Amino acid sequence: MxxxxxxxxxxxxxFASGDDFTQSNxxxxxxxxxxxxxxxxxxxxxTSFGNDRLMVGRYTDPFFGKVKATGFIHYLPxxxxxxxxxxxxxxxxxxxxxxxxxxxxxKQKTIKIxxxxxxxxxxxxxxxxxxxxxxxxxxxxxxxxxxxxxxxKDSLTVTLNYNFGQNLFSKIQTNIINDADQYTDxxxxxxxxxxxxxxxxxxxxxxxxxxxxxxxxMPGTEATESEHIDLxxxxxxxxxxFFSKIESDRNGTLLQNLNGQETEGTSSSLNNLSxxxxxxxxxTKLTFPSIREISTVNFGNGNGDIFxxxxxxxxxxANFSKNLYxxxxxxxxxxxxxxxxxxxxxxxxxxxxxxxxxRQDEEFNDVYLIAPVEAYLKRAIESADYAKYGLIFIPTYxxxxxxxxxxxxENNSNYKSxxxxxxxxxxx
Numbered sequence: 118m119x120x121x122x123x124x125x126x127x128x129x130x131x132f133a134s135g136d137d138f139t140q141s142n143x144x145x146x147x148x149x150x151x152x153x154x155x156x157x158x159x160x161x162x163x164t165s166f167g168n169d170r171l172m173v174g175r176y177t178d179p180f181f182g183k184v185k186a187t188g189f190i191h192y193l194p195x196x197x198x199x200x201x202x203x204x205x206x207x208x209x210x211x212x213x214x215x216x217x218x219x220x221x222x223x224k225q226k227t228i229k230i231x232x233x234x235x236x237x238x239x240x241x242x243x244x245x246x247x248x249x250x251x252x253x254x255x256x257x258x259x260x261x262x263x264x265x266x267x268x269x270k271d272s273l274t275v276t277l278n279y280n281f282g283q284n285l286f287s288k289i290q291t292n293i294i295n296d297a298d299q300y301t302d303x304x305x306x307x308x309x310x311x312x313x314x315x316x317x318x319x320x321x322x323x324x325x326x327x328x329x330x331x332x333x334x335m336p337g338t339e340a341t342e343s344e345h346i347d348l349x350x351x352x353x354x355x356x357x358x359f360f361s362k363i364e365s366d367r368n369g370t371l372l373q374n375l376n377g378q379e380t381e382g383t384s385s386s387l388n389n390l391s392x393x394x395x396x397x398x399x400x401t402k403l404t405f406p407s408i409r410e411i412s413t414v415n416f417g418n419g420n421g422d423i424f425x426x427x428x429x430x431x432x433x434x435a436n437f438s439k440n441l442y443x444x445x446x447x448x449x450x451x452x453x454x455x456x457x458x459x460x461x462x463x464x465x466x467x468x469x470x471x472x473x474x475x476r477q478d479e480e481f482n483d484v485y486l487i488a489p490v491e492a493y494l495k496r497a498i499e500s501a502d503y504a505k506y507g508l509i510f511i512p513t514y515x516x517x518x519x520x521x522x523x524x525x526x527e528n529n530s531n532y533k534s535x536x537x538x539x540x541x542x543x544x545x
Contacts, residue, residue: 144542145424152407153428153527153536155391156381157372158456160398162247165360168517171212171327172361172396173228174319175311176220178441181394182367184519186319189252190359191237191306192329192348193297199290199333199346206332206343208282210260210307213272217321219519220440222266224317230260230275233305238356246360248396248516254308266320273322282331289346297351306358318440319519324359325350363396363519375399378456384526390436391534393522395444395515401524402452403428403488404507405536408497423498424541426491430534432474432484436523444520447472448511449488451503459506464492472510486524490536 172186210230235253239245259278266273285304288294294303311317329348351358367373371387374380381402384391391401411421437443448469449462462470472488490508497503512520527534 142543146540146542148538148540149535151405151411151536151538153534154404154406155384155430155524155526155534156402156404157375157384157387157392157399158378158381158402159372159375160378160400160456162249163396163398163516164245164247165250165363165516166245166357168514169323169325170215170217170321170361170517171309171324171359172217172319172321172363172517172519173309173311174219174226174317175313175315176318177316178220178521180370180392180436180523181372181397181399181521182365182370184319184365184397185311185363186396186519187311187362187364188309188322188324188359189233189237189250189306189362190309190324190327191233191301191351192304193300193351193353194289194294195347195349197289197295197300199286200335201290202336203290203333203344204336205279205283205286206334208277208279208286208329208331210275210277210309210327210329211272212275212309212322212327214266214268214270215321215323216268217518218266218268218318219320220318222268222318222320225263225265226315226317226320227261227263227312228273228275229258229310229312230277231255231258231308231310232281233308236301236305237358237360246357248361248363248398250360251362252306252308266318268320277329285348286331286333286346297353321517325352361517365394365397372399381456385528387526389526389529391430391524391526393443393447393510393512393524394519395512395521396517396519399521400509400511401522402456402507402509403490405490405494405497405504408494409501409504411540412498421540421542423491423494423538425539426489426494426536428488428490428534428536430486430488431525431529431532432486432522433525433531434482434484437521441521443474443486443522444512444514444518445474446513447486448513449490449493449508450511451493451506452509453506456507456509462493462508486522494538 171188175185232255259281260275262275332345451459475485
C-alpha cells in the first residue's frame, strides 16, 4: 500500500451546524500517517540584492563547515577640492555596525583591507551580484585590525596605509582627479575580509553609511586643528557598488557532497537530518508522494476536504545554540523536479504562507519548525503537476545572514518529522 491513510489517529469529532462549517454532521479525522519525504540540496548561487548589509567574518560550524563572508565596496570623494597647501595626517575606514552577528562575538577577530584591481560592476547581462561573485584584488594589505566585536557600539574604525591615502589625496589636491570617472580609474574599491585562520563570527556593517576619512591640516595651524575629507559610499551609480561574498568549505561534514541544486541528499543519507542555511543557499525540500490518493479513500457516505495540514519537524537543541541559532520564520516556495522555483506559496488571499519556529516548550527540548501546507496539498490533489513538485524553505533574510537549521528527518529515532492532517467529512 502506498500510504497508511486508514491507519490514522482514532480521534473523530462532530461539529454542530454553524460552528466552523455550514453543513450538519461534520466529521473531523486527524491523520498523521501520510508519506513525507525530506531532502537537502544547495542552490548554485543566490542573489545578494535587497539589503544594506556588508558581511565580514569567518567561523567553523560542526554541520556546515568553515563559513566565510567577505565584503566588497566602492567609495567616491564627497568633494573634489583640497587646498594645495594641505598636508595629509592619516586615513581611516569607518564601518558602522548594523546589529547583525552570527556565532561567537566573544572571540577575537582580525579584519583585513585590500584594494580592488577591477571595477565593481555586474558581469555580462546580470542585474545582481551573487553570493559566489568575486572581484580581482591586490595582494597588498592596506589596513588590518585585531579586535573584539562590540555590536552595541556605533562603528569599527580601521587605520589604512598612509601611502594609499596620500596617493588619492594628492591626486584630488593637484586636480588630476576631478570627477567620479577619473577617480574610479585610480581607485576601484575595497575588499574587506577576515583572516583565513579565524574561527569567531560573521558580523554585519551598514554599507551606505560607511566611509573612508582622510584627516589633514593646514601648515601653520595648531596640530589639534585637523580637518577632513570623506570618501562616501557610491550610491549614484546604476550598478550597486557593494555586495558580500559568502562561501563555505564543507569537506569532512555530512554536507560535503551537496554540489548543486539537482543533487539532493535524502535525510536517511544525512544521518536522518535535513538542513537549511541562509547565505550559502542550502535548503530542505518536502514532497508528499501519496497525497493525491486521499481522494480515493471512502470514509463512508459523504465528501471530504483538507481543513488543516502542517508538517511538524523537530529542532533538536543539541544541534543549535545561542550563537548558531535558527531564525523565527521562513517563506515556502514551490519547486519543480529540477528544483527551479515555480511560485511562492500563498494563501487564497495572496498572503505568503510562513513556516515558523515553535519554542513554547523549549526548556523540555521541544522546539519545532511548523510548516502550514494545506494550501499546497489542496493544489497537489487538484493538479498532477503540483503533485510532482515539492516545497522548500527560504528564511526571511536568506541572502544577508548565515542563519541555519538542523532538522530531524522523517525517520529520525528521536522524533520523526511528519505531516499532520485534519480531514473533514461532510454530507452534501
